[in-house]
Amino acid sequence: MENQLLKIRSTKDKLIETNEISQQLRKRLRLSETLIQTLLLIFGAVSILTTLGIVYELGKESWLFFGREEVSLVEFLTTTTWQPVAGKFGVLPLINATLMTSFFAMLVSLPLGLSAAIYLSEYASARARSLLKPILEILAGIPTVVYGYFALTFMTPLLRSIFGSDTVQIYNTLSAGLVMGIMILPLVSSMSEDALNAVPNSLREAAYSLGATRLETAIKVVVPAALSGIVAAFILGVSRAVGETMIVAIAAGSGPAFTLNPFRAAETMTGYIARISGGDLAYDTPDYNSIFAIGLLLFLVTLVLNMISRRIAARFREVYE
Amino acid sequence: MRFSLVDSSNKGKTTNLARRHQIGKIWHAIFFLSTATGLLALVTLLLSIINQSFGLMAVDYKVDPSTLSARPLEQLSNSELIDILKSNVSKIRLRTLEREKPLDQRTTDELLELVNTQIVGQKIIYTWKLHESIFRRAEIEAEIARDYPNARLEFRAWLNWQFLKNTMSSQAQFAGIRTALLGSLNLILYTILFALPIGIGAAIYLEEYARKDLWYNRIIQTNIDNLAGVPSIVYGILGLAIFVRALQPLTSGALFGTPAENGRTILSAGLTMALLVLPIIIINAQEAIRAVPDTIRQASYGLGATKWQTIWSHVLPYALPGILTGNILAISRAIGETAPLILVGASTFITSDPNGPFSHFTALPIQIYNWTTRPQEQFRNIAAAAIIVLMTTLLMINALAILLRNRYSKKI
Amino acid sequence: MNTDNLPHNNNYVIETDRLNIYYGNFLAVKDVNLKIPPRKITAIIGPSGCGKSTVLRAFNRMNDLIPSARQEGRVLFHGKNIYDPDVDPVQVRRMIGMVFQKPNPFPKSIYENVAWGVRINGFSGNMDDLVEETLRQAALWDEVKDNLHKSALALSGGQQQRLCIARAIAVKPEIVLMDEPCSALDPIATLKIEDLMRELSARYTIIIVTHNMQQAARASDFTAFFTMDEDRAGMMVEFGLTSQIFTRPKNKQTEDYITGRFG
Ligand SMILES: Nc1ncnc2c1ncn2[C@@H]1O[C@H](COP(=O)(O)OP(=O)(O)O)[C@@H](O)[C@H]1O
Ligand SMILES: [Mg+2]
Numbered sequence: 002m003e004n005q006l007l008k009i010r011s012t013k014d015k016l017i018e019t020n021e022i023s024q025q026l027r028k029r030l031r032l033s034e035t036l037i038q039t040l041l042l043i044f045g046a047v048s049i050l051t052t053l054g055i056v057y058e059l060g061k062e063s064w065l066f067f068g069r070e071e072v073s074l075v076e077f078l079t080t081t082t083w084q085p086v087a088g089k090f091g092v093l094p095l096i097n098a099t100l101m102t103s104f105f106a107m108l109v110s111l112p113l114g115l116s117a118a119i120y121l122s123e124y125a126s127a128r129a130r131s132l133l134k135p136i137l138e139i140l141a142g143i144p145t146v147v148y149g150y151f152a153l154t155f156m157t158p159l160l161r162s163i164f165g166s167d168t169v170q171i172y173n174t175l176s177a178g179l180v181m182g183i184m185i186l187p188l189v190s191s192m193s194e195d196a197l198n199a200v201p202n203s204l205r206e207a208a209y210s211l212g213a214t215r216l217e218t219a220i221k222v223v224v225p226a227a228l229s230g231i232v233a234a235f236i237l238g239v240s241r242a243v244g245e246t247m248i249v250a251i252a253a254g255s256g257p258a259f260t261l262n263p264f265r266a267a268e269t270m271t272g273y274i275a276r277i278s279g280g281d282l283a284y285d286t287p288d289y290n291s292i293f294a295i296g297l298l299l300f301l302v303t304l305v306l307n308m309i310s311r312r313i314a315a316r317f318r319e320v321y322e
Numbered sequence: 323m324r325f326s327l328v329d330s331s332n333k334g335k336t337t338n339l340a341r342r343h344q345i346g347k348i349w350h351a352i353f354f355l356s357t358a359t360g361l362l363a364l365v366t367l368l369l370s371i372i373n374q375s376f377g378l379m380a381v382d383y384k385v386d387p388s389t390l391s392a393r394p395l396e397q398l399s400n401s402e403l404i405d406i407l408k409s410n411v412s413k414i415r416l417r418t419l420e421r422e423k424p425l426d427q428r429t430t431d432e433l434l435e436l437v438n439t440q441i442v443g444q445k446i447i448y449t450w451k452l453h454e455s456i457f458r459r460a461e462i463e464a465e466i467a468r469d470y471p472n473a474r475l476e477f478r479a480w481l482n483w484q485f486l487k488n489t490m491s492s493q494a495q496f497a498g499i500r501t502a503l504l505g506s507l508n509l510i511l512y513t514i515l516f517a518l519p520i521g522i523g524a525a526i527y528l529e530e531y532a533r534k535d536l537w538y539n540r541i542i543q544t545n546i547d548n549l550a551g552v553p554s555i556v557y558g559i560l561g562l563a564i565f566v567r568a569l570q571p572l573t574s575g576a577l578f579g580t581p582a583e584n585g586r587t588i589l590s591a592g593l594t595m596a597l598l599v600l601p602i603i604i605i606n607a608q609e610a611i612r613a614v615p616d617t618i619r620q621a622s623y624g625l626g627a628t629k630w631q632t633i634w635s636h637v638l639p640y641a642l643p644g645i646l647t648g649n650i651l652a653i654s655r656a657i658g659e660t661a662p663l664i665l666v667g668a669s670t671f672i673t674s675d676p677n678g679p680f681s682h683f684t685a686l687p688i689q690i691y692n693w694t695t696r697p698q699e700q701f702r703n704i705a706a707a708a709i710i711v712l713m714t715t716l717l718m719i720n721a722l723a724i725l726l727r728n729r730y731s732k733k734i
Numbered sequence: 735m736n737t738d739n740l741p742h743n744n745n746y747v748i749e750t751d752r753l754n755i756y757y758g759n760f761l762a763v764k765d766v767n768l769k770i771p772p773r774k775i776t777a778i779i780g781p782s783g784c785g786k787s788t789v790l791r792a793f794n795r796m797n798d799l800i801p802s803a804r805q806e807g808r809v810l811f812h813g814k815n816i817y818d819p820d821v822d823p824v825q826v827r828r829m830i831g832m833v834f835q836k837p838n839p840f841p842k843s844i845y846e847n848v849a850w851g852v853r854i855n856g857f858s859g860n861m862d863d864l865v866e867e868t869l870r871q872a873a874l875w876d877e878v879k880d881n882l883h884k885s886a887l888a889l890s891g892g893q894q895q896r897l898c899i900a901r902a903i904a905v906k907p908e909i910v911l912m913d914e915p916c917s918a919l920d921p922i923a924t925l926k927i928e929d930l931m932r933e934l935s936a937r938y939t940i941i942i943v944t945h946n947m948q949q950a951a952r953a954s955d956f957t958a959f960f961t962m963d964e965d966r967a968g969m970m971v972e973f974g975l976t977s978q979i980f981t982r983p984k985n986k987q988t989e990d991y992i993t994g995r996f997g
Binding site for chain 3: 533534535615617618619620621622623624625626627628631635636639640
């Protein structure tokens, strides 16, 4: 090979052959690099395993649950009595209670959260923001069991003193829902605020230059422009409400009840799971399996809500980036 | 623009403008008040908890403590307490107690509780909230004097030193959170042990190694984002199925020859919490790593450094404060989580300190949940006291995060 | 014989052979045939966006770090194509160092900045001596010798850039690539770096990208002039002795560019 015979003067005042350089540049076997990369990939895959674990376990046990002769999927989804001892497995009362608490929660957190977001992004001075935002962050950091305590020992007595203790039961969905709304408020407000902040200033200036007041600019220009971001916040809030356990387990009552009365006790899906698994739960009983069936439902509902929320939020970001 | 901002027919009418400003002011106030609701809620919550942690308590006795000893029981020594026990408790009962744990090996607090439960028979009749205790004191005193002439009314701080030190008890006034606090700290230790290296490792992989155009990397990322939104109780179900049940030989310690009858152990709980906080840790760490300027990586590669050398020596040290702050916040979330612990079977009545990964356990939030759901008022009081302890713990952890961030951000 | 191996002229350290570089589908640099002589300063000049940095980064495979970048053609280092599949980019960069546009010292001490690259390359000698020797070569020793363990970020911009040069030469590369090393510096700091380059050229091959005509004219031995075509693909128009390029450019475009700048 002619190439190998070629010699040149190197900068180091010695002759360097091309094949000597080839030797020096040769690929090294860097075992530790490969090992580390593999290990890190495995760490990354742990999250996949978690998901697979969730799907597999929930799926398997639900399969066993619906495989029992006393249970049928149709009955599960359409009948209104949940009484495992009597062989009645209609999940509707649990879903109904979940919807009710979530509804009250959103009734609180959406208007308040959106108003707070508008205030923080369109009105507040830097000083006011630096004062108010940490408060919302603290609210977001309070454990839900504490909110549950608050619902039972403060909100419920308050409701009973307003509506009368004959009307309002000690455990009721309204109290749990309202307090849940306070819990979700920081989430809705901070996500909505981000959305409002993402609206370019040129849009505001355009509105002002047409003679709009600050309110008109905020409500008629900025909020509509940020609407999809706000919707994403709302949906994520709903998902959080549906999955919330401790507040409802403490304050909404135990024992499934199919009722639309907000002053009455009714057990939500999460509340049921928490109560049933509280004691020493024997494996492979209908109770044990039912946890997984309801857990699966819960998982699917929140997953879909989260995915929709993230899809909407991503599309919203695309518009303004 | 699609929106008609100013109704053209009203142009120039100053009265209309005045009205618009009026409406603007009203809404300004509404927006402000909505934001302030957060503050109102926070203050109400804190006050209502403090309101429950202090207040009057009416106690009744089978035997008046003053007949047992001239001095208050709390001031007696161990041997004096044992003497009282020996002279007031039946022989058979004494023998049982000795068998449970020899009297001379018990602590003063334990002896005191024995005297109270076995002899004095202290029983709480009712407890009052702080505001009632202050504003209705005379009324309460009269009421108790009328209905329970033997009862004693005393002001009690439910949050006290004994409360931190004592183990569980079936009577609220003797119950403490020692085991629960230790349980929480222990299980968080395992959570950190597993979640931190895996979480940071995964974040490094996703930010530094993963090519975003490869399908499996995209799946990992999407999956993590989705996992972050899975309700915590679902993690509890997973923990029950995998750690408590499927991996029982491991999590009960049976594989290691440690006797524990099932997988409802600290290890199971710690692992479950680790899975729960993992997505949060990964996402936080990713953000911190993404904030490392690319010029630093280039400088390192330009010197002929390998990928890992670059990450280890430059990327990680730079990202560390951010990673730590994010992680501390994730960990503090795990400390407050309750639902998953219910599923993996935290016991509510445990009197011995946790010893190692395979011990059964209780945790602070579990204790709060348990006490909150008891019907007797006095358990609400100790639940409130426990909440104060929990929130103080979280507050200190968060302060630590802020401190860390400030210290490191000054250094770089 | 392999026809890919064009006759290799032993007067050059780096030769590019019909080098095309793409970012995704965008052809950023096309058909570059450039020969870099050893232990000289070669300047690459041309209008902004004509691919100077892209070509420079191709010389030590820094473009590998940009996922969308790929190249065609060859870059020969002493006759060996550094893009051959058996070549380790890490090894390439150990022999061909780089100084960047903005000073980018590690957020560590001055000492560590110099020592780190040496240490990962398995140096076992006396590190203190090596750090001192390197900092002296980089004409920085007198200014920093009392603050070796202070943060490099406390230095001025010009000092930081000389530290980056020290860091690069500490690992004893053969070539030092510099991408507009003075663009973020004031004139006095710039002058110091130019002096330093002149001294270093006794030991190292230096390739510098600059958009500053005076700098190229003053500080380099050879000059390559790049421009781009109507598709914004960069290409080399002329290469020669700096004295010749700046006084008697052969190409009309070169002349326009140089005279335009000199006004
Ligand atoms: N990372 C990149 N991704 C995509 N295009 C790039 C990237 N870097 C540079 N380019 C493009 O390649 C061309 C040459 O860039 P560059 O080499 O930086 O030019 P110069 O250094 O001469 O100013 C420019 O059109 C630039 O936009
Ligand atoms: Mg450039």
